[in-house]
Amino acid sequence: MLGPESDGRRPTQGERGPGYPGEPMDKYQVLYQLNPGALGVNLVVEEMETKVKRVIKQVECMDDHQASQALEELMPLLKLRHAHISVYRELFITWNGEISSLYLCLVMEFNKLSFQEVIEDKRKAKEIIDSKWMQNVLGQVLDALEYLHHLDIIHRNLKPSNIILVSSDHCKLQDLSSNVLMTNKAKWNIRAEEDPFHKSWMAPEALNFSFSQKSDIWSLGCIILDMTSCSFMDSTEAMYLRKSLRQSPGSLETVLKTMEEKQIPDAETFGNLLPGMLQIDPSDRITIKDVVHITFLSGSFKSSCISLTLYRETVPASITDMLLEGNVASILEVMQNFSGWPEVQFRAMKRLLKMPADQLGLPWRPELVEVVVTTMQLHDRVLDIQLCACSLLLHLLGQAMVHHPEAKALCNQAITSAVLSALWSYPEEESLLVLVYSLLAITTTQESQSESESVSEELQNAGLLEHILEHLNSSLESRDVCVSGLGLLWALLLDGIIVNKAPLEKVPDLISQVLATYPADGEMAEASCGVFWLLSLLGCIKEQQFEQVVALLLQSIRLCQNRVLLVNNAYRGLASLVEVSELAAFKVVVQEEGGSGLSLIKETYQLHKDDPEVVENVGMLLVHLASYEEILPELVSSSMKALVQEIKERFTSSLELVSYAEKVLLRLEAATSPSPPGREAAQP
Numbered sequence: 001m002l003g004p005e006s007d008g009r010r011p012t013q014g015e016r017g018p019g020y021p022g023e024p025m026d027k028y029q030v031l032y033q034l035n036p037g038a039l040g041v042n043l044v045v046e047e048m049e050t051k052v053k054r055v056i057k058q059v060e061c062m063d064d065h066q067a068s069q070a071l072e073e074l075m076p077l078l079k080l081r082h083a084h085i086s087v088y089r090e091l092f093i094t095w096n097g098e099i100s101s102l103y104l105c106l107v108m109e110f111n112k113l114s115f116q117e118v119i120e121d122k123r124k125a126k127e128i129i130d131s132k133w134m135q136n137v138l139g140q141v142l143d144a145l146e147y148l149h150h151l152d153i154i155h156r157n158l159k160p161s162n163i164i165l166v167s168s169d170h171c172k173l174q175d176l177s178s179n180v181l182m183t184n185k186a187k188w189n190i191r192a193e194e195d196p197f198h199k200s201w202m203a204p205e206a207l208n209f210s211f212s213q214k215s216d217i218w219s220l221g222c223i224i225l226d227m228t229s230c231s232f233m234d235s236t237e238a239m240y241l242r243k244s245l246r247q248s249p250g251s252l253e254t255v256l257k258t259m260e261e262k263q264i265p266d267a268e269t270f271g272n273l274l275p276g277m278l279q280i281d282p283s284d285r286i287t288i289k290d291v292v293h294i295t296f297l298s299g300s301f302k303s304s305c306i307s308l309t310l311y312r313e314t315v316p317a318s319i320t321d322m323l324l325e326g327n328v329a330s331i332l333e334v335m336q337n338f339s340g341w342p343e344v345q346f347r348a349m350k351r352l353l354k355m356p357a358d359q360l361g362l363p364w365r366p367e368l369v370e371v372v373v374t375t376m377q378l379h380d381r382v383l384d385i386q387l388c389a390c391s392l393l394l395h396l397l398g399q400a401m402v403h404h405p406e407a408k409a410l411c412n413q414a415i416t417s418a419v420l421s422a423l424w425s426y427p428e429e430e431s432l433l434v435l436v437y438s439l440l441a442i443t444t445t446q447e448s449q450s451e452s453e454s455v456s457e458e459l460q461n462a463g464l465l466e467h468i469l470e471h472l473n474s475s476l477e478s479r480d481v482c483v484s485g486l487g488l489l490w491a492l493l494l495d496g497i498i499v500n501k502a503p504l505e506k507v508p509d510l511i512s513q514v515l516a517t518y519p520a521d522g523e524m525a526e527a528s529c530g531v532f533w534l535l536s537l538l539g540c541i542k543e544q545q546f547e548q549v550v551a552l553l554l555q556s557i558r559l560c561q562n563r564v565l566l567v568n569n570a571y572r573g574l575a576s577l578v579e580v581s582e583l584a585a586f587k588v589v590v591q592e593e594g595g596s597g598l599s600l601i602k603e604t605y606q607l608h609k610d611d612p613e614v615v616e617n618v619g620m621l622l623v624h625l626a627s628y629e630e631i632l633p634e635l636v637s638s639s640m641k642a643l644v645q646e647i648k649e650r651f652t653s654s655l656e657l658v659s660y661a662e663k664v665l666l667r668l669e670a671a672t673s674p675s676p677p678g679r680e681a682a683q684p
Contacts, residue, residue: 023094024090024092024094024105025056025094025105026048027047027048027049028045028046028047028048028054028056029045029046029048030043030044030045031043031044031045031046031053032044034055040057040058040059040060040103041057041058042055042056042057042058043055043056043057043058044110049473050466050469050470050473051466051502051503052466052470053110054089054107054108054109054110055107055108055109055110056105056106056107056108057105057106057108057175058103058104058105059103059104059105059106059181060101060102060103061093061102061103061104063102064093064102066180067093067102067103067104068093069178069180070104070178070180070181071091071093071104073178073179073180074088074091074106074176074178075091077153077176078091080148080151080153081383081426081429082143082144082147082381082425083140083172083380083381083421083425083426084140084141084143084144084170084171084172084173084381085144085147085148085172085173085174085176086108086109086164086166086172086173086174088106088107088108088176089107089108089109090105090107091104091105091106091107092104092105092107093105104181106175108174108175109164109166109172109174111164111165111166113164113165114160114161114162114163114164114165115137115160115161115163115165115171115223115227116159116160116161118160118165118227119160119226119227119230120230120235122230122231123230123231123233123234123235126231126232127231128231128264128265129227129228129230129231131265131266133169134227134265134266135266135301135302136169136302137163137169137171138224138295138301139296139301139302140170140171140172141163141171141173141220141223142288142291142292142295142296143381144172144173144381145158145173145216145220145288146288146289146292147381148173148176148216149213149216149287149288153176154211154212154213154215154216155173155176155177155216155219156176156177156178156179156182156206156211156215156216157175157176157177157182158173158201158216158219158220158223159201159219159222159223160201160223160226160227162174162175163223166424170421170424179211182206182209182211183209200222200239200242200243201219201222201223201242202215202218202219203215203217203218203219203246203282204218204246204280205282206218207246212282213287213288214282214283214285214287215282216288217277217285217286217287217288217291218277218278218282218285220277220291221273221274221277221278222242222245222278224270224273224274224277225238225241225242225252225255225274225278226238226242228259228264228267228270229241229255229258229259229264231262231264232258232262233255241255245278245280246280247280249275249278249279249280252274252275252278256270256271256274256275259271266300266301269294269295269300269301272294273291273294273295276290276291276294277291315338315341315343315344317343317347320343320344320347320348321347323338323344324347324348324351327359328352328355328359328360328365328368331348331351331352332367332368332371334348335348335371335375336371339374339375339378340378342379342382342384342385345375345378345379345385346382346384346385346388349372349375349385349388349389349391349392350388352368352392353388353391353392353395357399360396360399365396368396369393369396369414369415370414372389372392372393373389373393373414373415373418375389376389376390376418376419376421376422377418377421380421380422380425381425383426383429383432386422386425386426386432387431387432387435389418389422390419390422390432390435390436390439391435393415393419393439394435394438394439394442397439397442397443398442415439415443416440416443416455416458416459419435419436419439419440419443420436420440420459420462420464422436423436423467427467430475430478430480430481433471433481433484434480434481434484437468437481437484437485437487437488438484438487438488440459440464440488440491441484441487441488441490441491442491443455444456444459444488444491444492444494445491445494456491456492456494456495456497457497457499459492460492460498460499460500461499464488464492465489465492465499465500465503465504466503468485468488468489469503469506469507469510471485472485472486472510472514473506473510473513476513476514476517477517479518479521479524482514482517482518482524483523483524483527486511486514486524486527486528486530486531487527489507489531490527490530490531490534493531493534493535493538494534498538498540501538501540504535504538504540505540505542507531507535507540508532508535508541508542508545508548508549509545511528511531511532511552512548512552514528515528515552515555515556519559520559522559522560522563522566525555525556525559525560525563525566526556526560526563526565526566526569528552528556529553529556529566529569529570529573530565530569532549532552532553532569532570532573533569533570533572533573533576536549536573536576536577537576541577543581543583546577546581546583546584546587547583547584547587549573549577550574550577550584550587550588550597551587553570553573553574554570554574554588554597554600556570557570557571557600557604558595558600561603561604561607562607564608564611564613564614567604567608567614567617568613568614568617571604571614571617571618571620571621572617572620574588574597574621575617575620575621575623575624578621578624578625579624579627582628582630582631585624585625585628585631586630586631588621588625589625589631589634589635589638596634596638598634598635598638598640599638601618601621601622601640601643602638602643604618605618605643605647609650612651612654612657615647615651615657616654616656616657616660619644619647619656619657619660619661619664620660622635622640622644622660622664623660623663623664626663626664626667626668627667632667632668632671633671635664635668635671636668636671636672640664640668641665641668641672644661644664644665644668645661645665647660647661648661648662648665
């Protein structure tokens with residue numbers, strides 16, 4: 001997005017401060033400043049609306065032209081989709097009137113840890129980085145860099161602090177830069193004088209502002225060298241080594257020999273790899289595919305991330321189709337034999353999606369689910385595979401629930417982990433979002449009580465509640481996101497174990513917006529009523545929101561009285577609110593444009609009089625309404641006594657319903673019985 005000065009007009013000094021109304025920075029609160037980067041200042045901020053932390057890199061620009069050029073060059077990066085690349089959340093230009101400076105702001109994902117912290121911690125302890133961990137994360141970095149180079153995108157600013165750790169074993173490249181910013185000689189010279197470490201990762205030619213894919217290879221070589229030598233070199237020694245390699249490649253041999261002597265894991269592989277990456281002449285440097293070949297194909301490295309298709313020819317579609325003509329067992333065999341070919345996996349899952357339930361072996365086929373989940377993990381960088389796999393899992397779970405609802409589906413940790421990983425890899429991909437929300441809602445509710453609580457708590461700790469609320473707020477125009485988001489929210493709230501209730505305070509207002517956007521959507525109303533009911537039980541609806549929520553619940557019942565689940569949850573929600581608030585009770589009985597809630601109760605009873613569950617929820621609401629003296633006259637005038645008497649006579653076998661009816665009748669009889677003699681005379 002362009003900032004307010006994108007029309008080319010620059011405000012005069014003092015005309016606008018750094019936070020003038022309407023500026024994109026207004027929606028962020030600055031928490032603190034990180035160490036300045038090579039190009040600008042890094043601010044840790046919090047989004048006012050979502051309370052999500054971000055990092056904003058503020059790059060001071062010489063003029064409007066440079067800022068616009070950089071913005072134009074960086075905009076395509078917003079469309080990148082890769083599990084191990086952290087894309088910019090937002091780009092904008094802003095003006096700081098206090099110092100008369102124009103800034104390009106790059107909004108990035110916030111994470112506390114990066115490769116830099118890992119290296120420094122190991123360096124202080126003089127410890128070797130775990131070999132298995134390094135193989136895994138290096139595979140992720142190579143996969144991401146190969147993806148960028150395949151798209152002719154150069155990172156330009158690759159260094160340990162720009163490889164963030166999303167979790168202990170999941171890293172992402174971030175802070176991709178543009179040519180126009182990286183060739184700002186004046187800014188580079190200033191930064192180099194302030195902190196020589198910044199430029200020590202750069203290739204020799206990059207110091208002269210010439211960038212290519214080979215420049216990234218040099219920087220990655222420096223990172224690998226730093227990670228492998230951190231147990232025996234301090235940070236200053238490592239910096240001078242990186243700088244010396246630009247003039248004297250021979251110094252690398254000494255370090256590689258030391259690595260062998262100190263028995264650094266995989267020293268032989270690094271000895272074969274680093275000399276090719278750290279060649280002074282870019283034309284002599286190896287490519288990213290060469291790096292993959294040396295480490296993961298010729299060497300002993302292992303990583304689930306590296307796509308072996310880099311060195312395999314595509315299987316022709318005609319051959320794939322012929323291989324996939326058999327039954328489920330033969331298709332699974334093909335998927336396992338061709339696990340490294342994403343195009344085979346994709347076509348196989350499309351074929352499975354078209355199969356009828358009886359051929360798939362439903363209600364459940366564990367080996368099929370296992371192969372699908374494995375495919376998702378092996379090809380986490382291929383969005384089409386993630387989409388198709390989630391569609392297939394949703395189909396399998398849906399069919400199992402329809403044909404055998406009493407059977408507990410094997411919704412194990414592997415499924416939850418795989419779909420959650422897909423969500424974090426592509427958090428803005430709406431089509432995937434809908435599938436993942438739907439899948440997680442099913443897996444959460446299909447577990448046993450104790451397992452469900454554990455899964456719900458795990459998902460909440462992973463930030464899923466905040467993710468749902470963020471997308472309900474930002475994706476109102478997407479009906480499917482809203483419906484699936486509310487469905488998952490209901491599933492997470494169902495066990496009543498809430499890690500942090502603070503984010504839930506926004507939900508009633510969000511649902512109000514959703515229902516206003518889709519006023520005649522029964523499915524949306526049904527999902528909303530379920531969430532309202534659970535929020536009322538958890539005490540997450542504020543007193544000032546009671547009237548609004550009651551009105552929305554009554555509106556939903558009027559809209560879809562034929563939807564039993566909606567009706568049950570709506571009456572449960574109303575009963576829960578009326579129990580704690582007389583204001584909510586008055587909102588139910590007051591006569592409004594759509595009629596009073598009491599007339600609606602009569603309609604509901606007549607429509608669902610043979611459904612004990614609906615009648616029980618109606619009875620529970622009447623009990624709470626009758627507990628208020630001021631409400632009793634409304635119940636009497638609405639002839640509720642006859643309805644309650646009928647409930648008592650029709651449901652004699654239900655102790656709960658009989659109890660509700662008797663309580664209401666006692667209150668109504670007390671309200672209509674004559675006052676004791678002399679009571680009226682005693683009143684003023």
